[in-house]
Structures are given as C-alpha cells and as structure tokens.
Amino acid sequence: MTTEGKTMATIEVEEFLPHPPVKVWRALTDADLLARWLMPNDFRPVVGHRFTFVTTPIPHVDFDGIVQCEVLKIDEGRLLRIGWSGGGLDTTLTWRLAAEGRGTRLFVEHAGFDLDDPAQAYAFRGMGGGWRSRVIRSLLETLAELD
Secondary structure, three states: EEOOOOEEEEEEEEEEEOOHHHHHHHHOOOHHHHHHHOEEEEEOOOOOEEEEEOOOOOOHOOOOOOOEEEEEEEEEEOOOEEEEEEOEEEEEEEEEEEEEEEEEEEEEEEEEEEEEEEEEEHHHHHHHHHHHHHHHHHHHHHHHHHO
C-alpha cells in the first residue's frame, strides 16, 4: 500500500489458540498477564487510556525501549485496537478474536509501517518475525499456565 508517496506495510498474523475466547481476552486485557507474554505495562482496557510498554532499548535505531500507546477501540471479547508509538513508529495494533470450535482464532494486525524509512523497515522486519514466533509462543505459554 502507498500513502502520499510512502510505501506502507502491515504485519498480519493469524493463529489458532486452543483456549476459549474469554480466556484469550483476559490475557490481552489484564495488565499483569499482558506483561507476562508481551511487555511490562500500565494498561487498562478503557478507550482513551494512555499507557506504556517497556522493553529493551535498541540504541542503533534510536529506540529507548518505551512504546507510548493509547486504547483506540474495544469490542468486549472480540477486538482491541491500540495506537503504538516509539522508536520512530506511529502505528496501530489490532487484536481480533473469533470463536472456533473449542478454541479461538486470533488475528493480529500491526499496521502503518513506512518501509521507505530505514528504521521503520528494520522494525517491520524484526517485529514481523517476533509477532509470528516469540510473541504468539509466549501468549500460548501464558494461556497454558492459566489452566
């Protein structure tokens, strides 16, 4: 996709989780659980709430390890969208849940990467692999611990 001469990109991940949607929703919206599988935070599931994620700084791309976020939309049990800014990024992250059998189909969309910007292209490559492997794996481990 192009916007105003920029090449924009979106990370999209779809994963079946063998846990009911209510349990997955809890892992997405409980700050303590979110910290276990994603990053330490001061999240609250309230539209308009501003919060931060804290992770390891990456000096060579001018990222201090702080992600400034805002809850943009909540559809209880089905959708959570946040604004995600840090390290030169100004993106949106959307988690969408759909019941599937005895589990949940999770759709992750991290949108708004400007691939013409070297730092954002670097973040896109790193985060794309991270969402698909490390983050989903950590989420599954956290969900299994809740049983």
